[in-house]
Amino acid sequence: MIDYRLDEEYEDLRATVRDFATSEVAPVIGEFYEREEFPYEIVRRMGEMGLFGLPFPEAYGGMGGDYFALCLTLEELARVDSSVAITLEAGVSLGAMPLYRFGTEEQKQRWLPELCAGRALGAFGLTEPGGGSDASATRTTATLDGGEWVINGSKSFITNSGTDITSIITATAVTGQKPDGRKEISAIIVPSGTPGLTVQPKYSKVGWNASDTHGLTFDDCRVPEENLLGERGRGYAQFLSILDEGRVAIAALSVGLAQGCVDECLRYVAEREAFGHKIGEYQAIQFKIADMEMRTHTARLAYYQAAAKMLRGERFKKEAAIAKLAASNAAMDNARDATQIFGGYGFMNEYPVGRFYRDAKILEVGEGTSEVQRMLIARELGVTN
Template identity: 60%
Template sequence: MTMELTDEERELAGLVRAFTEEVVAPASYEADRTHTLPLDVVAAMGELGLFGLPFPEEVGGQGGSYFALGLAIEAIARADQSLAITLEAGVSLGAMPIFKFGTPEQQAELLPELLAGRALAGFGLTEPEAGSDAGATRTTAHLDGDEWVIDGSKQFITNSGTAITRFVTVTAVTGTAANGKREISTIIVPNGTPGFTVEPAYDKVGWHASDTHPLTFASARVPAGNLLGERGRGFRNFLEILDEGRIAIAALGTGAAEGCLEAAVDYVGKRNVFGSALSTRQHVQFLLARMRTRVHTSRLAWQHAARLRDAGRPFGEEAAIAKLVSSEAAMDNARDATQLFGGNGFMNEYPVARHYRDSKILEIGEGTSEVQLLIIARALGVA
């Protein structure tokens, strides 16, 4: 399984890296300070085709791969994790469920705008009592004639309340299966549906420019045809989506770790302490070497998982390894870079300060580090 980039992949990575430096990075501080998702930058990402990267051309995509999506996310995350997660969630949690499980009619109606970056969608899974234990879903939906009636709440839902958010896909208990267990299905709920409320945005530690809201459903009615995929397969379908999403999150973590490394290398070369550059101190050199090692290891891990996924081979364990390694690398590199920056590292105008706040969620979202360890232990046959 080669990790070498093709000429097309190398060109894409360079294109997005240049876009990040010219467009994303200059806007990142103000977006973070004002807790505002810059929709003009999102639109520019759409014009580059980033939201359509892993989808075939016949549905409006770029005909690329999940590997290509990872390259784009990694490049953006170097400067702005909020925009990187907007892309990641827009693809893996917004558009991918429609592509994988939607009817031809649902795909034709919803995918073109999503893959062009002109619309966003959220995926409502997490609830106050159902996070890592997603099977504990309490939101319910029952059929009343030709409509689903949905009641419940969701929390921490990305891309759910922007000016271009079109819908959210929610998991809900729709009955009892033949084996006596609860039947969980997924249903598309358009924004603006009566009874569906997007609550005020969270005041978060990090990812300030990323759009994140709690959602409530009070007898929200949608057509029966808004069922996404087969009734009762919502939980299993979600697990498939989450495996892929972990690869993308791993690419994001790698980009964040690399952004911290690049900022630190630049800073210690310019910062003079006791008459010489900070970079001349061996303990600083060793610290930077460890940071570089984390970036390298993380990149190998997510790229391996992505190559397996694109080849149609099993990749669940590899995705879990990549997500675990990269999220820890992002957090460790953010901490070390902030320490090297000293007092400046505590100032939000410096990217390392934002990475320090942003990176912690990588060890929590889309499967905690403990969940990844459980998946890996199960693959070893010891859990």
């Protein structure tokens, strides 16, 4: 029997996060967004609630939950604001998860407890200025010298890399050459404040304005040899697996934004009048909202399925790509339609749909563009090698 009802534990978590999002995030986040200011107090509260530790064992300060719990949390946060949601998503799935999946016991004990508590944030240094979607085109290098890795290069668009509470940045770097001539790419943990690591000025962004995003420069940056994360030469493969999981999380975040658009439109059309009638009485508006709900519903089912396969330990690469593609499309389409329904008010930053519109586009780009998702789906179907 197929049953899509959530367990009581999941429903309780959803309700708790929903209440937090509406009562503590929604009233203030617009001001942070317009000031392009990182919301430290909101992040602190999320840490106290255990949200940063959701999918990690209690032995490392986590909540002993699973990845689906994280996805539900991201959906509920993004119904109100995506800057807060992406801070959590990147902090958990990109910052802490590589450490948990591939770190030594000593590395986990050293860094995971603070990351799980939300008192510290980790960042994922993969993308480079000339690389973009081609993550294998890594140019950053790391060479061993006297028991230390000496890192040189740069990274772009790195979330949570420049906050006051950022503790580590895990960076991919070329550490040699494989027998077949390909680059040997490894992952190395670089603590914040390490000499030679420079956090570039924050980007001026279209959206996600209350989240933290910087470029990074490594100039003879030295860290101990034991800061290697996982096996030498397996850094690229490790991060590809992390990205598969992250795509499910981004799909959940995208569904939250899409649902937030529906929520705001339902409130608005019940109040706004035009030509003597509530605009919700007009079929053109009804059809737009029906389409928005349809997109949200189907995208949610897609990420539910991907998460279920992941938790069962089954291969889920295709399902993750489908979920990310469907959900990011739904978010972008719903944001556009919501802005249209709000008319001129939708173009004003005082209304959430204006913020949703600005935030939606990056969901079709980050953690693998829509084109990359189509490539992955086709490859999994056997269309291409």
